[in-house]
Amino acid sequence: MAGLTIERVTKRFGEQCAVDALSLDVAPGEFVALLGPSGCGKTTMLRMLAGFEPLSEGEIRLGDRTLASRGRHVPPERRNMAMVFQSYALWPHMSVADNVGYPLKLRRLEGDTYRRRVAQALALVDLATYAERSPQELSGGQRQRVALARCLATDPEVVLLDEPLANLDRHLRAAMEQSFREFHRRTRATMIYVTHDQSEAMSLADRIAVMRGGRLEQWATPEALYRRPRSAWVASFIGQGSLLEVAAGRPGLRLEEAALMRGLTAIAAERTQPVLVRPEHVTVLAESASQRSLRARVESATFRGERYELHLRLESGETLLAYHHSALAEGQGVALLLHEGWCLEPDA
Amino acid sequence: MAGLTIERVTKRFGEQCAVDALSLDVAPGEFVALLGPSGCGKTTMLRMLAGFEPLSEGEIRLGDRTLASRGRHVPPERRNMAMVFQSYALWPHMSVADNVGYPLKLRRLEGDTYRRRVAQALALVDLATYAERSPQELSGGQRQRVALARCLATDPEVVLLDEPLANLDRHLRAAMEQSFREFHRRTRATMIYVTHDQSEAMSLADRIAVMRGGRLEQWATPEALYRRPRSAWVASFIGQGSLLEVAAGRPGLRLEEAALMRGLTAIAAERTQPVLVRPEHVTVLAESASQRSLRARVESATFRGERYELHLRLESGETLLAYHHSALAEGQGVALLLHEGWCLEPDA
Amino acid sequence: NEKLVLYTSQPNSDAQQTVDAFRAAHPDVEVEWVRDGTTQLMTRLRSELSAGVSNPDVLLIADSMTMESLKREGHLQAYLSPEREAYAAELYDPEGYYYGTKLITTGIVYNTGAERQPHSWQELIQPEYAGQVTMPSPLYSGAALIHMAAIEAHPGLGEGYYEALQANRTEAQGGNGGVFNAVAAGSKPYGIVVDFLPIREAAKGSPVAFVFPEEGVSAVTEPVAIMQGARNLEAAQKFVDFVLSREGQELVSEQGYLPAHPEVTPPEGFPARDEIALMPLDTQSALAREAELKQRFGDLFGG
Amino acid sequence: MAPGLTEGSQQRWLLTLLMVAIVALSLVPSLRLLFEALGDLAQGGEAPLWRVLQAESTWRALWRSLHTSGLGMLIALALGSLFAFVITLTDIRGKAWLVFCFMLPMMIPPQVTALSWLQLFGPASPLLKSIGMAPPLGSPQPLYSAEGIALLLGIQSAPLVFLALRTSLLSLPRELVEAARISGARQAQVWGQIILPVSRGGLIAGGAMAFISSLGNFGIPAMLGIPAGYYVLPTLIYQRMASFGTGVLAEMASLSLLIGVLALAGVALQQAWMKRSRFGLVGHSGRAHDFLLGRWRGGVTALLVTVLLAILVAPLAALVVSSLVPAMGVPLTWETATLNAYHEVVGRQGATWRAVRNSLWLAGGAAVVLMLCSLPLAYRLQRLPQRWQSLALSAIELPYALPGVVLAVACILLFVRPIPVVNVALYGTLGLIFVAYLARFLVVCLKPVAAGLAQLDPSLEEAAQLAGAGPWRRLGGIVLPLVAPALFAGGLLVFLLAVNELTVSALLWSAGNETLGVLIFNLDEGGESVLAAAVSVLVVMMVATLMLALSLLAPRLPKGVVPWQG
Numbered sequence A, B: 001m002a003g004l005t006i007e008r009v010t011k012r013f014g015e016q017c018a019v020d021a022l023s024l025d026v027a028p029g030e031f032v033a034l035l036g037p038s039g040c041g042k043t044t045m046l047r048m049l050a051g052f053e054p055l056s057e058g059e060i061r062l063g064d065r066t067l068a069s070r071g072r073h074v075p076p077e078r079r080n081m082a083m084v085f086q087s088y089a090l091w092p093h094m095s096v097a098d099n100v101g102y103p104l105k106l107r108r109l110e111g112d113t114y115r116r117r118v119a120q121a122l123a124l125v126d127l128a129t130y131a132e133r134s135p136q137e138l139s140g141g142q143r144q145r146v147a148l149a150r151c152l153a154t155d156p157e158v159v160l161l162d163e164p165l166a167n168l169d170r171h172l173r174a175a176m177e178q179s180f181r182e183f184h185r186r187t188r189a190t191m192i193y194v195t196h197d198q199s200e201a202m203s204l205a206d207r208i209a210v211m212r213g214g215r216l217e218q219w220a221t222p223e224a225l226y227r228r229p230r231s232a233w234v235a236s237f238i239g240q241g242s243l244l245e246v247a248a249g250r251p252g253l254r255l256e257e258a259a260l261m262r263g264l265t266a267i268a269a270e271r272t273q274p275v276l277v278r279p280e281h282v283t284v285l286a287e288s289a290s291q292r293s294l295r296a297r298v299e300s301a302t303f304r305g306e307r308y309e310l311h312l313r314l315e316s317g318e319t320l321l322a323y324h325h326s327a328l329a330e331g332q333g334v335a336l337l338l339h340e341g342w343c344l345e346p347d348a
Numbered sequence C: 001n002e003k004l005v006l007y008t009s010q011p012n013s014d015a016q017q018t019v020d021a022f023r024a025a026h027p028d029v030e031v032e033w034v035r036d037g038t039t040q041l042m043t044r045l046r047s048e049l050s051a052g053v054s055n056p057d058v059l060l061i062a063d064s065m066t067m068e069s070l071k072r073e074g075h076l077q078a079y080l081s082p083e084r085e086a087y088a089a090e091l092y093d094p095e096g097y098y099y100g101t102k103l104i105t106t107g108i109v110y111n112t113g114a115e116r117q118p119h120s121w122q123e124l125i126q127p128e129y130a131g132q133v134t135m136p137s138p139l140y141s142g143a144a145l146i147h148m149a150a151i152e153a154h155p156g157l158g159e160g161y162y163e164a165l166q167a168n169r170t171e172a173q174g175g176n177g178g179v180f181n182a183v184a185a186g187s188k189p190y191g192i193v194v195d196f197l198p199i200r201e202a203a204k205g206s207p208v209a210f211v212f213p214e215e216g217v218s219a220v221t222e223p224v225a226i227m228q229g230a231r232n233l234e235a236a237q238k239f240v241d242f243v244l245s246r247e248g249q250e251l252v253s254e255q256g257y258l259p260a261h262p263e264v265t266p267p268e269g270f271p272a273r274d275e276i277a278l279m280p281l282d283t284q285s286a287l288a289r290e291a292e293l294k295q296r297f298g299d300l301f302g303g
Numbered sequence D: 001m002a003p004g005l006t007e008g009s010q011q012r013w014l015l016t017l018l019m020v021a022i023v024a025l026s027l028v029p030s031l032r033l034l035f036e037a038l039g040d041l042a043q044g045g046e047a048p049l050w051r052v053l054q055a056e057s058t059w060r061a062l063w064r065s066l067h068t069s070g071l072g073m074l075i076a077l078a079l080g081s082l083f084a085f086v087i088t089l090t091d092i093r094g095k096a097w098l099v100f101c102f103m104l105p106m107m108i109p110p111q112v113t114a115l116s117w118l119q120l121f122g123p124a125s126p127l128l129k130s131i132g133m134a135p136p137l138g139s140p141q142p143l144y145s146a147e148g149i150a151l152l153l154g155i156q157s158a159p160l161v162f163l164a165l166r167t168s169l170l171s172l173p174r175e176l177v178e179a180a181r182i183s184g185a186r187q188a189q190v191w192g193q194i195i196l197p198v199s200r201g202g203l204i205a206g207g208a209m210a211f212i213s214s215l216g217n218f219g220i221p222a223m224l225g226i227p228a229g230y231y232v233l234p235t236l237i238y239q240r241m242a243s244f245g246t247g248v249l250a251e252m253a254s255l256s257l258l259i260g261v262l263a264l265a266g267v268a269l270q271q272a273w274m275k276r277s278r279f280g281l282v283g284h285s286g287r288a289h290d291f292l293l294g295r296w297r298g299g300v301t302a303l304l305v306t307v308l309l310a311i312l313v314a315p316l317a318a319l320v321v322s323s324l325v326p327a328m329g330v331p332l333t334w335e336t337a338t339l340n341a342y343h344e345v346v347g348r349q350g351a352t353w354r355a356v357r358n359s360l361w362l363a364g365g366a367a368v369v370l371m372l373c374s375l376p377l378a379y380r381l382q383r384l385p386q387r388w389q390s391l392a393l394s395a396i397e398l399p400y401a402l403p404g405v406v407l408a409v410a411c412i413l414l415f416v417r418p419i420p421v422v423n424v425a426l427y428g429t430l431g432l433i434f435v436a437y438l439a440r441f442l443v444v445c446l447k448p449v450a451a452g453l454a455q456l457d458p459s460l461e462e463a464a465q466l467a468g469a470g471p472w473r474r475l476g477g478i479v480l481p482l483v484a485p486a487l488f489a490g491g492l493l494v495f496l497l498a499v500n501e502l503t504v505s506a507l508l509w510s511a512g513n514e515t516l517g518v519l520i521f522n523l524d525e526g527g528e529s530v531l532a533a534a535v536s537v538l539v540v541m542m543v544a545t546l547m548l549a550l551s552l553l554a555p556r557l558p559k560g561v562v563p564w565q566g
């Protein structure tokens, strides 16, 4: 397997810059997630990797083979990649089985091997009984699974996945995630995975590239991203959390409970360092708690199954997100304990 | 506003029964979510409500107006509904603004009011600057938002939403959820919301219909569904959780910590009552914990951002899901405390 | 090898009969023939000539005006056929470039259901015939052009005749076939048309009758001629002799045309040869006036 | 390195091949004419081109050509889209038969249609006579007018619109319609505001073909225009042909240049329109219809049947009647009815059967060959830069726009000598007609395919590409099945147009190589209209049989390929 090198790749549509001087170095066999808000250029990047869009600038290399650059463009069919399209792109004139088997046929697989591989791939996505249907007779999620099966049936060097699980329920997603992991373990293919679901990205990817408006914001392991986001924007994009201003620490520093609580109670003028506080690091206490605690008022409480999400407003006017096991009334006063916080670069 | 009555509605495609004798009574202005695994018939149900598919059997009424029954079929354009399609269904020959404005034009809105409403709807989905684009020049998430804006621009009696947020990142989702709430508050329209995302369903819906293979599994408020699922299948579908067998309680009963822990340590033959234990009700302790605790071994730990998800195996061989703030090594032994459990009907 | 290439505008079956009869007389000559409407055939010939190829050996087509113009351009070669002695001098070119083979006259046809039975050209411009007459256009049909030239040259009808036709709302069709169809189908009761169509069809039962008007008829002669570059000159001359021979002329009569040979009996439905008055026509001057005639017609009837 | 290069050269090879094909087929005849038209320019003010350009009649004819073709196109659009919409998108009954009957009028020679209408509404009309409404003998005939010409041109080219539009509608994702309906759009609004604009590609393609084919049509304006003194460019050209002078060819060529320019303007306009309607449609509807006609069904059916009565049954009946009488003008009664004409044409020197065989070979061969090259050509064209694409499309459009005779002249000029290098003599063989047909009808086959391709969701092909399918593989495995309805529609149109073709073969045939069109025309011209009618009836019957036989193949062909199969 060879690594992917993306070097200052830029893609312009008219005057709009969909991808802007993006550089990434993906190790061979690495599982990479592209994460970012809607319209930030994830699909465009994927399409350039696949070879469907010419680059405006920059270079893409697979190992030491240049796939695309100013003067060169290896056509998609010679890149040995596989892709799941955001719109599925199932062939309406073929049955489900034929859709899945087409890439195998192209690799000259026939007879029993062919049938076995198709059956395996369909079983993987739990659609074995739908083999003879036509794609028009499937539900949205079933179509997406066919697209997945088609992608996973072969042994490509690079697998590109564009929101492959967006239309699946959580259980199926979990099962599919598992399939991805197994597929990855088996083939050691380099995987580039576009998703808007952070928890998916976190649990699958070796490294995550966070994009914003066509640019790379941060390129790090999931844990680093969660625990040590570079900027306020990344912090607010990844995971839940609140940004507060404290009078302590400096960018890239972790604040422990004591320092944090102290820094928060300082006067407004001194509180200039943005700090990220994750809701799981907030304990909501009864109003009459110890002196050291912060006071806040409940703005709203949203039921999230296992727990309630509380939107709190501090006395300083800042908002804070916290979890609680039971619903609290709107307007109720609470006391808080903040266990830790992460100091950020001020947002550009 | 009028309520929707769905009475023993059945839809067959060939020999397959996509929706099977489904009955629901939706109160006027209620916000209902349809939840269920991929291919369970949610989209089909929605399409029947909209009038795109004739029913095989049963009846649909809006207030006391029969929309569809054996002899009757009110065409979609006379149902005063709005819908977001799973495949967006944007009109490729119209600009984004025209797509959003089309339903308004049909309602004879013109001039300033028209422009204002379109601008509002686009601002709502954060696409104001994209008004003049054509849908082909949008990213997947942007298309979905246009579809949303189109749906929310008018004042329909019933709004049908088919996975309207599937392709959006979490922040946008949260913002959109908020828009839905506001829209709902403003118009008091009856909303039917198909989603595979439980937390979305939970936080938005007044009541949730859980479907499985075309049938209604449970029809209850989010909290009831989470806390008091009817069957093992619903329990496992909604939220995270593990099914254990205990020697205590009976279906529909909540077991407190003491009873639960006692029931779990009984001999295998006596443990016949299935009980649901949510991961948030499991505390993972150091191995050397008190006598009363259960022992287990870590099978895997998955990073989920704020915390780790632990898959544990009990000594009885059963598996249990739990959360923990830090990673534990595979194979490590732990002690557990289970705070509560919910007794289920045995699965059919 | 004895292969003769013939371009002819005779109808299919007539052409076949002519070729068959010729082959019966000269079994050693192979004939390859192309049949088409005069206009098409001439266009084809022009294209071939323009590309520098002269395909046919013999032409059996159209009218003397066409032949005259081909002769002037040097595409024909002279041959003094021994058979010419029997023919009237105005029917062939004195230098032997082309010979008329039959007389296709233009007269009046009427639907037998019509109110009147016209007998003269003059009648057609009377008010009773307003909007009732149809005719072929000289812009399309050679016979119609010659007819126009002949009428214009006729002292009794003269230059004003076509203006009068126009004033009488006479309609122009593309060709003679169209005129005949219109009259036979009854959409126009009267028409100006070549003789053989109505005579032959009337015999089959078509409700039409043909009249040789008092002032006389115009005629085209379907001349035969040998091309300048003919590859098979000997056979070509044999062919010319054959169509001019008595045997050849009998065949013309059998096919339902007025033979050019004065001694061959005309076919049934035709009056005796000497009862038909021909309006005289000077090919040379007609050719000179061609453009002017067409222009006049075009101005009068559109185009 | 190597793979990239191979890929490039393969594509280039494809491109070159196709370009050669286009040039050879389309451009060369047109260029040869241009050469002819400009050849005599040295004569200065007397050069044919100047003469033609200065003549008032030229400009009048040009305007009238535009007028009748434009109007004819509108009528074709109205008729063709009526049928396409109703049959493709609603639950009307008897679709198969409606489509079948709608395709057949293309098979009736336009002259015959014109004549039968003239008879039907003329003084001798058996129909009007029997109800006592027949106009008096010699009363003016309304069909002898620009509108009359346009009407028949429209009827003649309506199937072109129908087929082009139908393929476009077949790929209309149903969600687009549903989204409009749930928004509250009434059926009429859905048609006008969603379906029509989205299927604009097919509509424009069909309209363009209707326009171009009307522009080059000779039979109808000759039949209806000349009596009214109404000349269009093709009739003007024919009139020039009837002159004898040396400049004839140059004048014809000059006039054809004008038609060429008109056609090119049409192409440019069409491209400008198409540019805004080029969107891949995501999703592929496998569904037959979306609209329930409900209580309108009876009315709509009646409307369609009435149209069919006018455009098919009336002329066909007239044709049958005129083939059963002993001579033109004899009223058909039990006593007069006779099958003599059929005996005659069937027994006649084998000419009829020879013509049938020739025409079937020519039409079938042209249809197959054009179908084979249309797909790669359209595919390649779509990927060409816009400017080149327009040029290539224009080149292809020309031979169809030129009047048949003019194209034939160009072919004679080109092929009367053996083709240089290969030393093959095409002149005087069926091969020449075949080549001329290929040039002429390429656009008919290409247009629907190009429209279908433009509508295709590009990701479908991209998915195959990434799976490792090379260009040819994708073309065969993915693109072909998806545009198969368009491709077959094109092939069918070529067949229907070619089997009766007259104006091209009229100049190019030779003994033994006659075509059906020529046979019928010659019979007609020789005054044997009855025989001509009999042959026409036989041809219609034969083609109808062939079309029905195609239905038997339908189950083995991709869905939607045989238009009259649901």
Ligand SMILES: Nc1ncnc2c1ncn2[C@@H]1O[C@H](COP(=O)(O)OP(=O)(O)OP(=O)(O)O)[C@@H](O)[C@H]1O
Pocket (backbone or CB within 6 Å): A136, A137, A138, A139, A140, A141, A142, A167, B013, B014, B016, B017, B018, B036, B037, B038, B039, B040, B041, B042, B043, B044, B045, B086, B196
């Ligand atoms: N046109 C059709 N013909 C045959 N079967 C169909 C058709 N449409 C849907 N089905 C089947 O009906 C079942 C229900 O489909 P539906 O689209 O309602 O599922 P869904 O609940 O919306 O699933 P998803 O979450 O995957 O979108 C599926 O098993 C599907 O395969």
Ligand SMILES: Nc1ncnc2c1ncn2[C@@H]1O[C@H](COP(=O)(O)OP(=O)(O)OP(=O)(O)O)[C@@H](O)[C@H]1O
Pocket (backbone or CB within 6 Å): A013, A016, A017, A018, A036, A037, A038, A039, A040, A041, A042, A043, A044, A045, A086, A196, B136, B137, B138, B139, B140, B141, B142, B167
């Ligand atoms: N063909 C195009 N023409 C013009 N702009 C385009 C085109 N395709 C994409 N864009 C724009 O480029 C930007 C990036 O699009 P892209 O599809 O890569 O986003 P994305 O990250 O995949 O978003 P999503 O999560 O919503 O799918 C968007 O703002 C989009 O509007």
Ligand SMILES: [Mg+2]
Pocket (backbone or CB within 6 Å): A042, A043, A044, A086, A162, B139, B140, B141
């Ligand atoms: Mg995307």
Ligand SMILES: [Mg+2]
Pocket (backbone or CB within 6 Å): A139, A140, A141, B042, B043, B044, B086, B162
């Ligand atoms: Mg669905």
